[in-house]
Amino acid sequence: MLTAGGALALALLVAWSCKTTRTGFVPMHASEGTVEITSAEGVGSRPEPMIRVRIARQTKESELAGRGPWLVAVAGSRTGEVMTGPVKVSASKGGIRLTDARGRVRGFGPGTVVYAGPVVGPDDEPGQEIVSVGRTRYPGTLRYHPRPDEGDDVFDVVNVVEIERYIPGVIAKELFPHWSETAFMAQSVAARTFALQRRESARNSDRWYDVDDSQSDQVYAGLTGLRVAIRAAEQTRGVVLTEGGSLAGAYYSSTCGGKPVSAEEVWPSNTPVIRNVGLNEVESSVGATVEKRDVLCESAPLYEWEVARRTSDLSKRIKSWGKKHNNEVGRFGSLQSVEVEQRSPNGRSLIVKLTDTSGRSAALTTEHFRAACNSSQPGVPDVSRVAQVYSGDVSVDVGRRVTRIAGYGSGHGVGMCQYCAEAMAQRGDDWRLLLSTFYPESKLVRIY
Ligand SMILES: [Zn+2]
Known part of the structure; x- marks a missing residue:
């Protein structure tokens, strides 16, 4: 018998006729007609969006490496000037100061956002720019954004790049290079959707970047030579997950x-309602196995x-996390017990009840419990990688001296699971089946 998800996956596979183009498969829209993606620019032509990736935060100095020649300008202006690299970029009295290889200086006034990129000739194809920041090469161009909110002498560096040139640099960091192309394809759709959703919320605010290049959004390596990552992004070009007509919450x-x-x-x-919960049982597209x-x-x-x-160390971390986040556990003494109070339908622990030795008790979500256990504390070394609490699906045995925490998985468990994706790819499943397994409420739509 088909599971609900299996049936949905098959329906989607039938609904899409695929044709091959320069960029590979183009899944046609599913049966419900056009889906409005509010982040797409110019609904008629829907060009590929640009994304602004913050690659350095509140820095005092940066290097635009390589000889260039580099074009530098006030961001948005039509004229600029050419400098020979390497160019030293530094903060100066709320503005940006550039010093070229021969020591010539060009200064920009307080608050001015400065553009830097290669000189492009009239015969050069667009979308080929490459810049180097120190030793890292990036596709696209750069913006230096002064941060007067953080003082006069710091700025952010933002890489402005076509989203399809950004995606390979993300998925190359997310999966192992020897993993299958199918897993990379599924990951590229999730990463593209995630980035576009972050972009959409940034453009509705006054933020000067769309995503960070760190774990707080998606880790990004800049220009990558990993062929499987480049091919996977190309083959899923413009494909995103949508839910109820908007970009889906493509967590992974x-x-x-x-x-x-x-x-x-x-x-x-969290306020956004995201119904997606990955399927517990997965029908394979090859053979009738259900795993x-x-x-x-x-x-x-x-x-x-x-x-x-150590129970004493753990108690202190939980207490200081509680103080920082204005949570009841900030008043706790030494831990006495941690018990699971609530589980998801498939048994994942969601809420734990903490009790201290003087009888105070408080409930925490297991994601908060995980964050508290791993939190940094002034004057104490950070929790080592091997002693981390890796997920919220935990059971905890508090002893007087030592607390044992056992668990399953690593990360939040929402949306795509990278190891499940690779296992499905290994047994021969299609990338679209992977995505409909992890995001059963979502549709795949190509938006440009
Ligand atoms: Zn998994």
Whole structure:
């Protein structure tokens, strides 16, 4: 018998006729007609969007490496001047100061956003620019953005790039280079959707960048030579996940531990309603096998884990996390017990009740509990990588001296699980089946 998700996946596969173009497969829109993607520019022509990636935060100095010649200008102006590299970029009295290889200086006044990029000739094709910041090469161009809110002598560096040239630099960091192209294709759709959604919220605010290049958004390597990443992005060009006519919340994480979960369950205080919860049982597109998610996921190194922590250290971290976040556990003394109070339908722990030795108790979401256990504390070394609490799906045994925390998976478990994706790819499944498994409420739509 087909599971609901299996049926949906097949329906989607039938609904899309595919034709091959210069950029590979073009999935046609699913049956419900046009989906309005509010982030797409110029609805008629829908060109490929540009994305602004913040690659340095509040820095005092940066280097535009390589000889160039580099064109520098006030961002948005039609004229600029040429400088020979390497160009030293520094903050100066609220503005930006550029010093070229021969020591010539060009200064821009307080608050001025400065553009830098290669000199492009009339015969050069657009979308080929490459810049170097120190030793890292980036596709696209740069903006130096003064940060008067952080003082006179710091600025942010933002890489402005076509989104399709950005995606390979993200997915090359997200998956292992030897993983299958199918997993890279699914990951590129998730990363593209995530980036465009962040872009949409940035453009509705006065933020000067769309995404950070760190784990707070998506880690980004700049220009990558990883062929599988470049091909996967090309073959899914312009394809995103939508839900209810908007970009879907395309969250992803490393290892679901066999227990996928919805964003609502994991982050109950978050306002956006995201119904997607990955399927627990997955029908294969090759053969009639149905595999449970725990079977798909169990080859992951952090499928199941256990860490031991000193109870005194753990109690202090939880207390200081609580103070910082104005949470009840900020008043806690030494931990007495941690018990699971609520689980998702497939058994993932969602809420824990903490009690201290003087009888105070408080409930925390397990994602908050994980953050508290791993939090930094002034004057104390950070929790080492091997002692981290890797996911919120935990059971906790508090002893007087040592607390044992056992769990499944790594990361939040919402949306795509990278290890499940690779396992499905290994058994021969199509990238679209992967995505309909992890985002069963979403549709795949090509928006440019
Ligand atoms: Zn998994």
